[in-house]
Structures are given as C-alpha cells and as structure tokens.
Amino acid sequence: MDLNERKLKILQAIVQDYIDCAEPVGSRTLSKKYNLGVSPATIRNEMADLEELGFLMQPHTSAGRIPSDKAYRLYVDYLMQVKKIAAIQSSQLKEKLVRSFSEIEQLLQYSSRVLSELTQYTTVAIAPQIKGSKLKQIQLIPIDSEHIISVIITDTGVVKKPLLRIPGGIGDISVLMRVSGILNEKLRGKTLQDVEELLEKELKHEVFRFSSVMETIIPELFKTLEEIDDFELYLNGTTNIFNFPEFSDLIKAKSFLTMLEEKKKISELIISSGEGISISIGAENFFEQARDCSLVTATFKVDNSAIGWLSVIGPTRMDYSKVIGIMGQISSYINELLKAR
Amino acid sequence: MDLNERKLKILQAIVQDYIDCAEPVGSRTLSKKYNLGVSPATIRNEMADLEELGFLMQPHTSAGRIPSDKAYRLYVDYLMQVKKIAAIQSSQLKEKLVRSFSEIEQLLQYSSRVLSELTQYTTVAIAPQIKGSKLKQIQLIPIDSEHIISVIITDTGVVKKPLLRIPGGIGDISVLMRVSGILNEKLRGKTLQDVEELLEKELKHEVFRFSSVMETIIPELFKTLEEIDDFELYLNGTTNIFNFPEFSDLIKAKSFLTMLEEKKKISELIISSGEGISISIGAENFFEQARDCSLVTATFKVDNSAIGWLSVIGPTRMDYSKVIGIMGQISSYINELLKAR
DNA sequence: CGTTAGCACTCAATAGAATAGAGTGCTAAT
C-alpha cells in the first residue's frame, strides 16, 4: 500500500481544507469542494488507508478526518506550493524594512512586528546572544561630572550603551582614557562572558592601582554586564491566538500565552532550528508546551555564525504556504541589510 | 435612610468577602463568617437598603449580592485598612530596587516586574514622555569611521543613545565637535518635539553649510527622534488575568489582553490619574474597555512635573488593601531613588 | 476488479425537561 497520486491529491485537499476551515474534513465535502473525479465512497476508502498510514486522525468515529503532524510534514515538504507575496505588498515591505536600522536589535524587533501584521500570527524575534559574542571595542565616554556612557561593541554588531553613574565624580578625563585603553587591550577578542569574569577577578585590582576613582567604574560595568539578559525576546501579535478555534478553550489559550512567557524555553526552541528557513511541526518540538504549535523560523548569520532569529508561532494548522512566502521575502531583505552593514 | 454603623460593617464584610471569594455574598454566609451579632434576616433587610442606595447589586433575584463600583469607592476611601507589607519582604524589596539604576526607564521597568510578582496582578510602567521633555545636552560621539552615537539627555533624566550610521564616513572629528556645539546652542531648552521640527526645517541648511558630511547626520538624527515612541509601556504579568474567575470567559480575557495592546489608550488612562497613589474603579475609567477593571496608579515627579507612572490593573474586585500597601512601599523607594539622583 | 450507491450504525452536539439548592422577601411572632 503506497502513496499513489490519488492519495496524495486527497491528502493535500484535506490538509488545505483543514487549514482553511479548522473543521474535520468529510468525504462528501471533499468530493464536492475539490473535483477529485471520484465518489465520496472511493475517497472514504482512501481516507481509511491514509489513517492507517498515520497521516490522518479521527476525533471520533463519526467525524471527518484531521491531518496528523506527519501529514503536515509531508505537506510542507512535498505538496505545498509557497504563496508568493504580492508585488505591491513586497515593495511596501521592503520600504518599511529598509529605513536603515543601525542596530540589529531594532531591525529584528521591527521585522517581528511587520511579520506579525502580515501573517496574523504570533511572532518572536531573538537578538544575538550577546554574552557569547566577542568584544570588539569598549569606550568610556564622559557625559557630565558624575556620569559616563560605556559603549560596548561586539563582533556580532550588537552595541550596548549603558549609562553609568559614578557618585564620586569621574575626575580627570585623561585617566578615563587611560583606563579605556587598558580595558581594550586586555579584553578585546574575549567573549562578554569572559569579560564579565575578568572584570570581577583580575582587572578590578589592576585598574585600581591606576585611579581610586575607577574603583566605582569597574563594579558598575560588571554589574551592567551581569544584568544583561541573554534571551532578549521581542514578541508580537500574542493575542492573535484568540482567532484560532483550536485555542478557543480557555485552558489552551492560557497555556499558549504562559508558554510565551517562558523566555528561556522559547529561545531554546527557536535557536535549535536549522539554517535558513526551517519548520517544526507539533510533536517535533521537544518543548512540551509547544506540542500543539508549529514554528516557522528564519535564522540569520553574520560571518557564518547565527546572530538572529525570527519565528512565527501558531497552531499546527498554520497556513504554511502563506507564512513561508512572507517569511522568505522578509528574511531575504534582512539578509541584504545585514550584508550591507 | 442613612449609612449607620451596622450598614457600613455589613458593606465592608460583603466587599471583603467578594474580594476573597468572587462569589455573590448571601445573608447566611455573612452572618456565619463574620460575627455581626445579628441574624441573617436582619442582614437581609440591611442589604435590601444597601441595594436601594446603589452599593450592592444582585446578579439575579435568588443570588447573593455583589458590590457595585460605588461600594468599592466607599470601601477604598473609608472602610479599607491598608495591609502593611511584611518587614522582611519590605527590606528584600528595597534591596532589589536599590541596585542603583542609572536610567529612569530601567528603574520603572524593573519596578513593574517586582510589583507584578508581589501583587500577582498585571502591571504597567510608563516611562517619561520624552517628546515633551526638554533637551539638556546633545553629544555626537565618534565610534568608528562610519558610526557615531548621539547622546541625547533631557531634563527629565531620560537618556537616548541612538547609534547612527554615516555611510560616507564621518570625516574630521573637529567638524563633529563643531556641529555638536551648534546643535547644543540652538536646541538646548527646547522640547524634543520642537527639536524634531527645527532639525527638519531650519538646521538642515545651517549645518549643511558647515560640512557636506553632516548632510547625513541631521536626517539620521531627525529620523531617530521621529521614531521615538512617546508611549513606552512596560507590561508585566499579563497572564495573571487568567487567575480571576471574572475573566474565565474567553471573550473577556481576550478583550482584556487586547486592551493592553492599545498602548495609547492605556497610557492616557494611566497618565490622567492624580498625584501620588490614586485609584480608579470600574466605570470611573473613561476608557470603554477598562470598565470592568480597576487601576491603582502611582505617579512620580521630578521638579514638579510627572515623569513616570506605575500602575496595577486588575478586576474591580481587586485586593485594594494589599495592592495599595505594596504600591506605597515601592513608590516610596522609587521616590527616594529619584531624589538621590 | 476498481468504483460506487445504498444503508445501518456511531457519536457529538443541541435542545428540552426535571431536580436540587442557595438565597430572597414577606409575614407574623417575640
């Protein structure tokens, strides 16, 4: 028993119909709506086979069939035709994104919003995991007698600019520059994780010798690095979940929204995806609470290391072809922008 | 017919019980749980009076009573005893907040989170409305040959530090300093709103004369200011709403969460509150979708102008005494920190 | 021999009827 042409056609019809209507699909509906050239009875036979093969499920004996995760997988891999985004929409999109964002975080954050608006699903953007990236430059810039801004630039293009308050006053600028020099010399090329440790353990003493005023800068800097959250998530369209009947159960909706608040888990889930645009469906997600969901994720690279992610989260009955179409367009624009940097 | 001692006592008991249990309160329950010294029948009579006076409502004839907005108002104004926060908790709280945040946004953002954790309600923090505040200082700081950071400091203590990319290269530093000087001279003391306009209309040309390289800086700066959202909201504990039975209806939960996404309306709602800690109950909120909610809002001032807000949003059946207790403590710590700045 | 019409069967969803129980308002006694 193999997947002949007709079975594939029927399966495709069922998946598409279920994506559209969210109702179990029956043989009658199927033969009426899609002209498959065979009678409902024949379709029923085929459906029974497809169920046996694990592509379809019945909520109960007298209901139509719904696709299994396996069916969605087959669908996205072989059956689906990616919907191309309309030309007008595409140029509007480009225009929106191209407003040259100087910082990666902003670009991703904004893309997430646009993506959510276009797809009407929930989207997540993850900015580079800053602690693993390497320090390129650190600058201490005096603002007034009591404040400095420390500009921290990493190889992944992330820029942090914390304002530090030095209650005792920052004193002589030349000292500041001197310290700046030492920090750069000692820390350049190290990951921020290492920088954090070095600051705490070694440099503290070294720089202290230099200027007692600096006693306060290093701990402040350390504290700032310590506080940086490695999982900055930008969520958009979270309430879209209410539009889907499969989440019209309060418990399900709650569990979805609560899941989104588990930033660490969500980011693990997204970061673990493959190159380019990848799709994970239902039970393919290792994260327990995401078993009812599918993710379409785009990974962005700079210098061959992944630095950003953009993801659409929705029911397994997601409109994959639409989402992938939009995602493809957006991610190619983002890649363009990243290259031009 | 006036509110004698006994009526007040009964009303207080009803409000408290309803806050605790979220069930209409009947005369029997009332006389059993709270020793009011009178029989259920007497209580029934008093309740009938209280209903006539608009303090109580009956969901239906054979149900107990629930408090009206008017009753909650009376309760918070006269009957409630503010729950003091436990000493241990208070010192932990202080410790958490005092990690000297140099930037107001951070302080408020963090306070919002802590407040939500302690109260188990949804909280909103609103940072200063930056466009209305006045420019204190602007600095253009070279980072590398193609990037500068423009540090914008306002009188309300907000600091913006956008990274600007100057594709043509920034050229000579002395020119940068010169432009910096001009910008400061011309723009200091103006609101950022005005600065935005001035940049677009007048300064463009003036500075252009100076250096063709600067042609790009001004538009970039303008764009940045333009993009600044005047309503930066920091939400926390949004899913807490699912813990309250009055929102266990999907439509209500959805409408609550959707309401929170209307940033502009929410901020209007919060910003319109009075000095110090103020409470607005149900229909007192002019914002349609907030009619089922109550807000407890703390307003923070610097130099006599409001620059930050912290708000708890929950059902009208909110545990006011607990929330106000916690809010009071947090806001006094925040005020301390703002003064020390 | 694959396809299809016909039909009995299944099961969720919906509507209707019966019951239980919490709470009220009124009346009459204390």
Next chain:
DNA sequence: ATTAGCACTCTATTCTATTGAGTGCTAACG
C-alpha cells in the same frame, strides 16, 4: 427593632431525546 418560618425565584446541574454529519460495510455496476 429583631428574628424564625415559609413560600417563592432563579440558576446550575443532570438526565434524556433528537438531530445530523460522517463512517464502514455490502452488494451491484461497468
């Protein structure tokens, strides 16, 4: 003025009947 007693109201719950969409099986068909 307060309270016990009681009839009454109305929701919530449970149970039953009905409807209808959809299936699987069988037998007939081309």
